Amino acid sequence: MSDDGQLGSRSRDSVQDGKVKSAMVTIRDVAKESGFSSTTVSIVLNNAPLARYIPSATKKRIERAAKRLGYRPNLFARSLRSKRSHTVGVMIFDMTDPFCTLVLRGIENTLYQSSYLPILTDVHNERARFERYLEMLLDRRVEALIVLANWLFVDIDVLADLEKSSIPTVMIGRELQTDSVSSVIVDNELGAYAAVEHLHSLGHRRIAFIRGPKTLADSAPRWKGIRNFARATDLDLDPKLILDLPESRDPISSFEAGYKLTEELIRRRRPFTGLVAFDDMTAFGAIRALAKAGMKVPEQCSVIGFDDVAASSLYTPPLTTIRQPMEGMGNMAVSIVVEGINAVLDKREVSAVHRKMAPELAVRESTRSLT
Amino acid sequence: MSDDGQLGSRSRDSVQDGKVKSAMVTIRDVAKESGFSSTTVSIVLNNAPLARYIPSATKKRIERAAKRLGYRPNLFARSLRSKRSHTVGVMIFDMTDPFCTLVLRGIENTLYQSSYLPILTDVHNERARFERYLEMLLDRRVEALIVLANWLFVDIDVLADLEKSSIPTVMIGRELQTDSVSSVIVDNELGAYAAVEHLHSLGHRRIAFIRGPKTLADSAPRWKGIRNFARATDLDLDPKLILDLPESRDPISSFEAGYKLTEELIRRRRPFTGLVAFDDMTAFGAIRALAKAGMKVPEQCSVIGFDDVAASSLYTPPLTTIRQPMEGMGNMAVSIVVEGINAVLDKREVSAVHRKMAPELAVRESTRSLT
DNA sequence: AGCTTGATTTCAAGCGCTCGCACCCTGCTC
DNA sequence: GAGCAGGGTGCGAGCGCTTGAAATCAAGCT
Numbered sequence: 001m002s003d004d005g006q007l008g009s010r011s012r013d014s015v016q017d018g019k020v021k022s023a024m025v026t027i028r029d030v031a032k033e034s035g036f037s038s039t040t041v042s043i044v045l046n047n048a049p050l051a052r053y054i055p056s057a058t059k060k061r062i063e064r065a066a067k068r069l070g071y072r073p074n075l076f077a078r079s080l081r082s083k084r085s086h087t088v089g090v091m092i093f094d095m096t097d098p099f100c101t102l103v104l105r106g107i108e109n110t111l112y113q114s115s116y117l118p119i120l121t122d123v124h125n126e127r128a129r130f131e132r133y134l135e136m137l138l139d140r141r142v143e144a145l146i147v148l149a150n151w152l153f154v155d156i157d158v159l160a161d162l163e164k165s166s167i168p169t170v171m172i173g174r175e176l177q178t179d180s181v182s183s184v185i186v187d188n189e190l191g192a193y194a195a196v197e198h199l200h201s202l203g204h205r206r207i208a209f210i211r212g213p214k215t216l217a218d219s220a221p222r223w224k225g226i227r228n229f230a231r232a233t234d235l236d237l238d239p240k241l242i243l244d245l246p247e248s249r250d251p252i253s254s255f256e257a258g259y260k261l262t263e264e265l266i267r268r269r270r271p272f273t274g275l276v277a278f279d280d281m282t283a284f285g286a287i288r289a290l291a292k293a294g295m296k297v298p299e300q301c302s303v304i305g306f307d308d309v310a311a312s313s314l315y316t317p318p319l320t321t322i323r324q325p326m327e328g329m330g331n332m333a334v335s336i337v338v339e340g341i342n343a344v345l346d347k348r349e350v351s352a353v354h355r356k357m358a359p360e361l362a363v364r365e366s367t368r369s370l371t
Numbered sequence: 372m373s374d375d376g377q378l379g380s381r382s383r384d385s386v387q388d389g390k391v392k393s394a395m396v397t398i399r400d401v402a403k404e405s406g407f408s409s410t411t412v413s414i415v416l417n418n419a420p421l422a423r424y425i426p427s428a429t430k431k432r433i434e435r436a437a438k439r440l441g442y443r444p445n446l447f448a449r450s451l452r453s454k455r456s457h458t459v460g461v462m463i464f465d466m467t468d469p470f471c472t473l474v475l476r477g478i479e480n481t482l483y484q485s486s487y488l489p490i491l492t493d494v495h496n497e498r499a500r501f502e503r504y505l506e507m508l509l510d511r512r513v514e515a516l517i518v519l520a521n522w523l524f525v526d527i528d529v530l531a532d533l534e535k536s537s538i539p540t541v542m543i544g545r546e547l548q549t550d551s552v553s554s555v556i557v558d559n560e561l562g563a564y565a566a567v568e569h570l571h572s573l574g575h576r577r578i579a580f581i582r583g584p585k586t587l588a589d590s591a592p593r594w595k596g597i598r599n600f601a602r603a604t605d606l607d608l609d610p611k612l613i614l615d616l617p618e619s620r621d622p623i624s625s626f627e628a629g630y631k632l633t634e635e636l637i638r639r640r641r642p643f644t645g646l647v648a649f650d651d652m653t654a655f656g657a658i659r660a661l662a663k664a665g666m667k668v669p670e671q672c673s674v675i676g677f678d679d680v681a682a683s684s685l686y687t688p689p690l691t692t693i694r695q696p697m698e699g700m701g702n703m704a705v706s707i708v709v710e711g712i713n714a715v716l717d718k719r720e721v722s723a724v725h726r727k728m729a730p731e732l733a734v735r736e737s738t739r740s741l742t
Numbered sequence: 743a744g745c746t747t748g749a750t751t752t753c754a755a756g757c758g759c760t761c762g763c764a765c766c767c768t769g770c771t772c
Numbered sequence: 773g774a775g776c777a778g779g780g781t782g783c784g785a786g787c788g789c790t791t792g793a794a795a796t797c798a799a800g801c802t
Contacts, residue, residue: 011419026758042760050761053779065789075511076456077758080447080787089493095476098469098681105466108493114499117507120461120491122479127484136488203733255685284685310469311682314626314655316662397788408752411788424749448788451757703776 025071041066046251048186056097079141088116088138088337091130092148095122097251098281098309098341099150099326103172106330107146114338116143125151125249130158138165143344144337145169151251152217168350170333170339174217182336183353184329190217191322191359192194192225195276195304198320198361200235203370208241210286212278215247219278220264221308226276240270247277254278258285266293273301273370280305280312280321287366289316302367318364325357332357396440397685405436412437416444440631450512459487459708460508462501463519466493468622469652469680470521470697474543477701485709487514496522496620501529509536514715515708516540522622523588539711539721540703545588546725553707553723559589562633562693562730563589563596566647566675569691569732571606574741575645579612581632581657583649586618588651593677595646602741611641616649625649629656637664644672644741651676651683651692658686658737696728703728 212219277283283305308323343350463482583590653675679694
């Protein structure tokens with residue numbers, strides 16, 4: 001690239017006592033410049049415990065020398081010696097899931113506050129890829145692992161792999177009871193409860209349900225929430241109005257599936273005025289199917305989703321849904337692992353933390369009261 | 372965490388000739404075990420140039436020894452010595468822009484092939500954050516930089532900052548003519564041309580336009596493409612039907628703005644049967660405004676967007692739009708920087724590459740021929 | 743026999759940093 | 773005046789790896 005030139009505000013090379021010194025300024029240069037040993041420089045610049053004993057005059061001189069020379073510590077050397085990478089591994093099972101974006105934003109933001117940097121990997125829901133990436137991350141000595149298992153069909157061994165990594169690990173989107181891996185999830189049961197409750201409060205009684213794929217972790221608790229509500233209010237759950245999404249590795253697929261299942265629902269000629277979809281994608285598919293069949297949403301049928309992905313508020317009609325606090329979940333995950341890292345550093349024991357975060361009903365225009 | 376236990380398939384510690392050896396297996400252990408020097412081990416395990424001279428019998432023995440001990444090279448040490456990080460910095464100006472997801476997927480995927488790992492940063496469209504992150508990435512000696520400047524109002528100094536980083540750098544989404552920073556963009560002019568052309572070919576003649584914010588890089592070329600088409604076909608561009616998005620730091624804001632501007636358009640009582648939106652978000656906003664005003668899309672008005680974000684195909688109606696090959700752009704960006712890295716490694720000179728990728732018309736259901 | 747050649751392997755010097763272990767003061771106690 | 777406490781600083785040993793230079797050895801050549 002530009003091999004020289006007169007730019008150099010970052011002073012790449014500098015001529016000094018006759019010979020060209022390379023761009024790299026080491027701690028020893030700072031030592032020489034400031035008149036102290038590199039030990040002292042290290043202590044001061046890292047604000048290590050021993051820095052308490054160092055008079056501020058000394059500190060000042062060292063800091064000024066460092067700045068004057070434009071000293072930047074070599075992180076490779078630092079890491080080699082200190083065995084720390086200041087890096088966190090983030091493994092996502094499928095980045096294209098719109099659910100991920102905000103979680104990622106949350107992770108990034110909180111990590112930024114703590115001066116860690118994320119290494120991002122996307123497992124594409126493939127076991128081999130998961131393993132390769134996990135190995136790569138461990139080789140790089142990431143200090144913690146955040147796993148976004150949003151849409152995960154992978155066998156339980158994943159968990160086993162993670163457990164033996166022996167660094168603080170948190171899994172987002174999958175409930176765990178392990179004592180070695182933390183978890184952050186939304187309270188699916190509560191959320192689903194709130195969803196039916198909302199429709200019910202609008203007067204809907206004949207409600208259709210599209211449940212999640214059986215093998216997906218979120219499916220069961222959401223259904224449980226619905227059953228809870230039904231039991232509590234004597235709402236009738238008509239088996240003819242309950243359908244399940246098929247398994248698929250692709251999170252977007254639930255759109256297509258939602259569409260197909262809703263067509264099926266309509267075909268059954270069992271009237272319904274409300275529909276609780278497993279997630280927003282499914283809801284979008286359902287809305288399209290309803291529109292195609294000439295049933296206007298929300299006039300003739302109310303639809304509620306789950307997640308509140310970015311597209312939901314932009315949809316026509318804007319989708320009523322159960323919001324997962326995605327950004328908050330990202331923040332939470334980081335807090336947990338950072339706490340874990342600190343615990344490891346001062347050799348404290350911490351056991352895994354399991355957080356279940358409260359969802360929130362976002363009422364928009366895809367639901368309306370039965371008139 | 373789990374401080375011991377009988378797991379240990381990864382053999383964390385092993386007792387040998389009486390004393391506990393720590394989990395860390397070094398190259399010297401492999402040397403001892405295989406009966407060769409660590410130099411030879413290094414050469415073999417890295418398949419360095421000199422490995423040509425090493426008989427395969429030796430290689431075998433070393434490799435087996437390494438496997439037997441479960442040797443994993445310490446990347447800190449490797450990096451310190453070799454000055455390589457096998458890491459690429461990715462800077463995104465705003466992750467929440469739905470445009471980013473697929474580009475990121477493309478980047479990740481191609482990086483994976485080349486065994487680089489991405490460090491992800493999200494600049495939040497803030498100058499200070501950009502600078503801090505850039506510094507952090509350079510401190511970590513990332514070997515290249517990929518900047519996703521999708522929605523970028525930041526001053527030109529960003530470019531200057533990047534130029535002096537002196538590592539291979541590519542900017543996605545911003546046309547450049549520099550010789551030090553590469554770029555990958557979609558051919559906006561062509562895309563916009565194709566958009567009007569599509570409406571025109573469907574018989575639309577009174578077409579409204581919502582242009583991008585003046586300060587956004589994409590705005591001008593897209594408009595140029597439209598003017599080109601208008602000139603070529605004598606299409607009349609009615610100034611009353613042309614509106615500009617306001618500036619905003621938030622990419623999602625164009626939804627809201629699209630909505631407002633379309634209302635304004637309707638208020639003007641200047642009839643139009645087609646609308647070319649600056650991007651998909653704007654189109655979504657426009658569709659909602661039209662729907663609210665009782666104008667059905669596409670029956671009474673065709674709408675076309677630009678980008679083809681994930682939500683477009685899920686929309687009601689599915690949005691006709693100009694697809695940016697986002698994943699391909701990500702791949703391309705990685706190819707460019709990887710080539711750049713290789714060039715630096717063998718001290719070749721490479722100058723910046725500027726790629727303009729072809730967009731693609733995605734016809735869906737928000738446009739229809741004028742009957 | 744002496745020398746070149748090329749294949750195979752090793753030596754040893756760090757890369758730049760941190761940290762355990764002294765060391766050296768100064769002031770004070772006994 | 774020897775001993776001691778503790779603040780302030782420096783020495784030097786690596787962390788585990790790669791690499792240029794050099795050693796070793798067998799074979800080939802004159």
